[in-house]
Amino acid sequence: MKKSVDRRSFLKLSGAALGIGVLYQAMPAAQAKGAVGEMFDHMGKQTGERPTPFSFVQLSDAHVGFNGPPDPLGTKAFERAVEMVNALPERPELILFTGDLTHDTEEKDVHAQRMKQFLEISRRLNVPLIKCVPGEHDAGLDGGAMYREFLGESSYSFDHRGVHFVALDNVSRAKPEVGKEQRMWLEKDLARFPKSAPIVVFTHRPLFDLKPDWEWFTSDGDEVMNLLSPYENVTVLYGHIHRDDAHELGHVHHYAARSLIFAFPDPEKAPDKKPVPFDKEHPFRNLGIRLVHENFSGQPLVNAAAIEDVELTAREFSGINGMQQLLKEPEL
Amino acid sequence: MKGKVVAGALMVVLAVFMASPRGARASEPRVIEIHAKRFGFTPDQITLKKGETVKIRLVSEDVTHGFFLRPLKIDEEVSPGQPAEILLTPGQTGTFTTICDHFCGVNHGNMKMTIVVSE
Numbered sequence: 121m122k123k124s125v126d127r128r129s130f131l132k133l134s135g136a137a138l139g140i141g142v143l144y145q146a147m148p149a150a151q152a153k154g155a156v157g158e159m160f161d162h163m164g165k166q167t168g169e170r171p172t173p174f175s176f177v178q179l180s181d182a183h184v185g186f187n188g189p190p191d192p193l194g195t196k197a198f199e200r201a202v203e204m205v206n207a208l209p210e211r212p213e214l215i216l217f218t219g220d221l222t223h224d225t226e227e228k229d230v231h232a233q234r235m236k237q238f239l240e241i242s243r244r245l246n247v248p249l250i251k252c253v254p255g256e257h258d259a260g261l262d263g264g265a266m267y268r269e270f271l272g273e274s275s276y277s278f279d280h281r282g283v284h285f286v287a288l289d290n291v292s293r294a295k296p297e298v299g300k301e302q303r304m305w306l307e308k309d310l311a312r313f314p315k316s317a318p319i320v321v322f323t324h325r326p327l328f329d330l331k332p333d334w335e336w337f338t339s340d341g342d343e344v345m346n347l348l349s350p351y352e353n354v355t356v357l358y359g360h361i362h363r364d365d366a367h368e369l370g371h372v373h374h375y376a377a378r379s380l381i382f383a384f385p386d387p388e389k390a391p392d393k394k395p396v397p398f399d400k401e402h403p404f405r406n407l408g409i410r411l412v413h414e415n416f417s418g419q420p421l422v423n424a425a426a427i428e429d430v431e432l433t434a435r436e437f438s439g440i441n442g443m444q445q446l447l448k449e450p451e452l
Numbered sequence: 453m454k455g456k457v458v459a460g461a462l463m464v465v466l467a468v469f470m471a472s473p474r475g476a477r478a479s480e481p482r483v484i485e486i487h488a489k490r491f492g493f494t495p496d497q498i499t500l501k502k503g504e505t506v507k508i509r510l511v512s513e514d515v516t517h518g519f520f521l522r523p524l525k526i527d528e529e530v531s532p533g534q535p536a537e538i539l540l541t542p543g544q545t546g547t548f549t550t551i552c553d554h555f556c557g558v559n560h561g562n563m564k565m566t567i568v569v570s571e
Contacts, residue, residue, distance in 0.1 A: 260560070
């Protein structure tokens with residue numbers, strides 16, 4: 121017997137690109153019954169928490185310590201982002217920071233100072249939970265030693281309100297790769313979940329060949345995706361490319377957040393990977409700093425150039441009710 | 453009988469000895485040496501012919517570098533004192549950007565060179 125599910129009432133994950141980052145809302149149906157309810161119950165048993173509504177923000181690529189022509193304002197955009205997140209009408213429960221928290225330097229003392237400055241600014245966030253992964257500028261020169269000293273492990277997982285979050289490190293081996301050891305850990309980590317479990321992977325580099333000659337790839341990304349693809353509700357959030365991007369590969373959706381320092385151009389249009397020049401009249405334009413309307417689900421953002429609204433809705437996968445993200449065009 | 457066998461074996465060895473150096477020289481690929489040093493390659497452009505096998509000899513002058521070019525399936529690393537060799541027979545024409553994909557410092561993102569493959 122085919123089960124009937126109200127696709128829009130199942131679970132909604134909406135993402136609004138703030139420019140300063142991305143705000144997501146996970147909205148599982150409060151009264152989910154039948155197969156969906158059973159799945160939620162199962163998730164509740166696995167994670168100790170049944171999926172319930174919450175919101176979180178993705179921030180990326182602050183490059184604390186960078187101060188050059190593409191952005192002579194240093195940490196101003198990062199600090200502005202913190203203010204904006206704190207001003208959101210609905211307080212997010214979680215921040216995911218997808219790498220390049222700091223800009224690299226070979227002077228260890230200076231890099232340590234940059235790590236401290238990152239922590240000082242990020243602690244101003246009025247958000248109970250902040251989770252990070254490193255970028256190559258944090259961890260590429262020392263195999264992630266200093267990153268781990270300040271921020272802990274670079275790959276790990278945790279559960280939040282029934283959603284399984286996985287932090288993947290694809291920078292600490294200096295090459296753009298996850299590596300066999302971490303892939304084995306990932307496979308084991310995922311094994312306890314049903315195939316319909318909602319999973320959010322956050323990492324620094326794209327896990328697919330977005331633009332390999334700009335180093336926008338992960339060399340063993342296909343092997344990672346082979347581990348993730350049996351799961352029907354996987355979202356991958358990443359940074360590194362300093363611009364919005366949305367890709368759907370199979371049933372997995374990949375989203376990049378903008379940076380907090382400078383933007384890179386569209387690789388399909390620009391001949392070279394050169395930062396978008398700084399505009400002193402509009403210092404945050406290329407970072408897309410935007411104000412968020414109180415009701416971001418139905419109202420447009422102010423001064424926005426590109427808004428993403430992503431919904432997780434119910435979908436049947438091989439007879440199992442799962443979730444799928446749908447990317448909506450901006451409603452401006 | 454034993455003497456004939458030894459003589460035959462000697463002739464075979466002699467034939468191989470005489471033939472091999474010429475044959476090896478005739479089929480040895482062209483060697484192109486590329487030096488990697490933060491944050492560039494020297495030379496920064498080489499031109500190859502489609503179907504011609506070449507040997508790229510990579511030498512690092514400072515730290516570990518990568519040498520990555522997805523379309524031609526090149527993914528190599530080179531460390532100081534340990535040159536790397538790549539046998540390459542390009543199967544397609546075009547202009548390709550090869551990058552260092554082993555993070556090597558602040559301007560790592562700009563470390564690249566061009567490989568042109570012509571007919």
